[in-house]
Amino acid sequence: MNNKNISISSVISDLISHLNQLPGIGPKTAERLAFHIIKSPENKITSLADSLIKSKQKLSFCNNCFIVTEINPCNICINEMRDQKSICIVQDSIDAYAIESTNSYNGSYHILNGYISPINGIGPNELTISSLIKRIERKPPTEIILATNPTIEGDATATYISNQIKEKNIKISRLAVGIPFGGDLDYTDQKTLTQAFNSRQIIE
Amino acid sequence: MQNREYLNFEGITISSYEYGEFDKIFNILSPDKGIITAIIKRIRKTSNNNFDYIDIFQKMNFKASLADNFCIIYEAKSLQSWFERPIKLTNLTSGNIIAELTINFNSINENNNYIYHLVSKCLQWISNDMFIFSLVYFQIKLLLAEGIFPEIEICLKCNNKIKPGNYLLNLMESGIFCNDCSAKTKFSNLKLLEQEIRLLKHIKNTEYDNNLNLNNIITQKTDLNLYKKLSTYIKFYTNKELKSEKILFSSINK
Numbered sequence: 001m002n003n004k005n006i007s008i009s010s011v012i013s014d015l016i017s018h019l020n021q022l023p024g025i026g027p028k029t030a031e032r033l034a035f036h037i038i039k040s041p042e043n044k045i046t047s048l049a050d051s052l053i054k055s056k057q058k059l060s061f062c063n064n065c066f067i068v069t070e071i072n073p074c075n076i077c078i079n080e081m082r083d084q085k086s087i088c089i090v091q092d093s094i095d096a097y098a099i100e101s102t103n104s105y106n107g108s109y110h111i112l113n114g115y116i117s118p119i120n121g122i123g124p125n126e127l128t129i130s131s132l133i134k135r136i137e138r139k140p141p142t143e144i145i146l147a148t149n150p151t152i153e154g155d156a157t158a159t160y161i162s163n164q165i166k167e168k169n170i171k172i173s174r175l176a177v178g179i180p181f182g183g184d185l186d187y188t189d190q191k192t193l194t195q196a197f198n199s200r201q202i203i204e
Numbered sequence: 205m206q207n208r209e210y211l212n213f214e215g216i217t218i219s220s221y222e223y224g225e226f227d228k229i230f231n232i233l234s235p236d237k238g239i240i241t242a243i244i245k246r247i248r249k250t251s252n253n254n255f256d257y258i259d260i261f262q263k264m265n266f267k268a269s270l271a272d273n274f275c276i277i278y279e280a281k282s283l284q285s286w287f288e289r290p291i292k293l294t295n296l297t298s299g300n301i302i303a304e305l306t307i308n309f310n311s312i313n314e315n316n317n318y319i320y321h322l323v324s325k326c327l328q329w330i331s332n333d334m335f336i337f338s339l340v341y342f343q344i345k346l347l348l349a350e351g352i353f354p355e356i357e358i359c360l361k362c363n364n365k366i367k368p369g370n371y372l373l374n375l376m377e378s379g380i381f382c383n384d385c386s387a388k389t390k391f392s393n394l395k396l397l398e399q400e401i402r403l404l405k406h407i408k409n410t411e412y413d414n415n416l417n418l419n420n421i422i423t424q425k426t427d428l429n430l431y432k433k434l435s436t437y438i439k440f441y442t443n444k445e446l447k448s449e450k451i452l453f454s455s456i457n458k
Contacts, residue, residue: 024225116293116451119219119300123451124293152259152287152296159290190282191257 012038064135066111066128068093076108083107088145089132089161091115091154095147107145110135115148116157124160133164143171150177209270214283215240216323217262218303222248230258230277231307232266235320239310241274242266256282261299261327284324286331293455298335300448302326302342308442315349322346328414336431337416337423343434344407352441353408355379356401361389370397373433375440394437400430428456 012034020030037045061067062074069075076082076096086107090096096109112127124130136144146161148154162172178196179188188196215232218239223229226246231239247258256264258280267279287295302323309319322345329338347353354373358365359382371380372393380396381389396404403425416423435449 023222026224116296118293118297118448118451119303120221121447121451123454125454152261152291155289156291156293156296160293162290189256191285 061111061113065109066093066113066131067096067109081106084139085142086145087132087136087141087143088147089158090147091149091157099147105145107143112148112157115153116160117153127157129161129164132161136165136168136170140168141170143173146172146174150175211266211268211270211275213237213240213266213268215264215266216320216327217258217260217264218306218323219300220260228258229274230260231303233306233320233323235317238316238319239307240268242268242277243274244277244280254279256280257285260303261286263324286327288331292333294335294452295330295333297448297452297455298330298339299327301339301446301452302330304446304448305342305346305438308444309346309350318349319346322349325412325414329416332418334416334418334423336428337426340403340426340431340434341407341412343431343438344404347434347438348408352378354437356396356404356408359385361385366401368398368402370395371401372396373437375437392440394433396433399425400433403430428453 015034015037016027016030019025019033020027022030025033037048058070059068060072062069062072062077064073064077067074067076077084083106087110088096088099088105088107089110089112090099091112091114093111096111099105099109110128110132112129112132114122114127116122116124116127144161144165146158148158158174162174166172176199177192178199179185179192185193213234213236215234217230218233219231220228223243226248227243228247229241229243232242234240244255244258247255258264262282263284265279265281265283266277268275268277287299306319306323322342326338326342329335329341344353355378356366356371356373360374360377360379361381362385364382366380366382369383371383372386373380373396374386374389375392375394380386380401386393403422406422410422412420412422418424435446439445
């Protein structure tokens with residue numbers, strides 16, 4: 001019998017269709033997740049549903065840096081132990097969390113909520129760049145770290161921001177691009193290797 | 205087990221979007237098959253000896269397996285990369301406009317080889333900051349290749365040769381009417397200035413090579429107004445807005 005002839009419950013197809021709308025979830029994965037949810041104990045699913053609802057009710061964007069937060073301004077913006085004179089600019093909150101997990105940066109952040117992508121209709125006005133400029137004018141930092149992805153669009157975003165603030169006499173830096181730890185030189189592509197050479201550091 | 209057909213081809217990556225957790229889908233313009241939609245697995249997570257750095261606006265050699273309506277890339281080796289860092293917003297946006305136009309017109313296969321070399325040439329000029337000229341040149345050559353370039357040599361109604369002057373371009377009829385005939389006709393139109401018509405004729409009849417530079421008189425004469433008029437003309441035919449266009453206009457105004 002052809003699978004297409006099997007009529008599935010509208011509740012299941014509704015669940016599959018909702019899961020399918022999530023980023024990174026294709027139709028097959030959505031089906032697998034849906035049937036996993038159906039087979040799971042009720043208390044587990046209730047707790048999953050609760051945390052989904054809570055995340056929507058309690059989380060918002062920080063008015064200052066636009067990171068996802070429970071309190072406004074966020075913990076990072078109000079923490080006096082952090083260097084508020086340094087702003088690291090990232091594309092999304094998830095990038096700030098990635099940097100936070102390294103414990104190597106103790107400054108503040110500014111979340112752009114995306115990157116410039118003209119082909120998708122996303123220009124500077126669709127990002128939080130104007131809020132960043134106002135933030136800098138209100139409280140000038142000593143350093144801006146541009147930590148957008150090293151792609152053409154990420155780089156165009158970094159270049160645009162740097163052009164907007166270069167006259168404000170602030171040190172502007174960009175995250176280095178190069179060979180990853182544990183990587184082999186002969187496995188590294190030419191562009192990355194060239195960039196690594198150009199960004200080489202003097203051993204003191 | 206399904207037999208897979210393998211394909212080696214040269215192509216230009218014209219657009220991409222993220223897919224799943226680690227993958228990316230690329231629209232690759234090839235000289236033989238037009239736009240090929242291809243997935244590159246795990247490209248956002250790991251470096252791989254089979255792949256050079258891949259991003260939009262790169263000419264590469266690809267090895268792929270063909271699936272039903274897309275293909276999976278197994279190898280990609282760089283041949284040419286146009287946009288070097290730092291990347292200007294106007295250049296990125298112009299490249300995106302060329303990508304959007306190429307995708308919108310990707311239906312007539314006999315033009316693939318010509319369009320491929322046209323895209324390559326225009327990306328080269330954009331990387332040399334000649335973005336307005338590149339866009340106008342691309343519009344004109346694309347319209348010619350698709351057979352919808354407007355008639356600007358003779359009047360559509362009386363067939364008399366058009367004398368130098370300003371004229372109205374009839375969108376519906378795809379051409380211009382002489383002053384006598386246009387007075388008698390009602391239509392949706394665009395005003396083309398004398399120097400714009402001259403420029404249109406010149407670019408129509410000239411193939412520039414890759415080495416064109418900013419000091420060339422034609423690149424200096426070409427302005428945004430002609431681009432906007434041709435864009436209105438193209439939109440009339442495709443009925444599609446270009447998302448990149450409003451970002452180009454706002455970035456130029458700034």
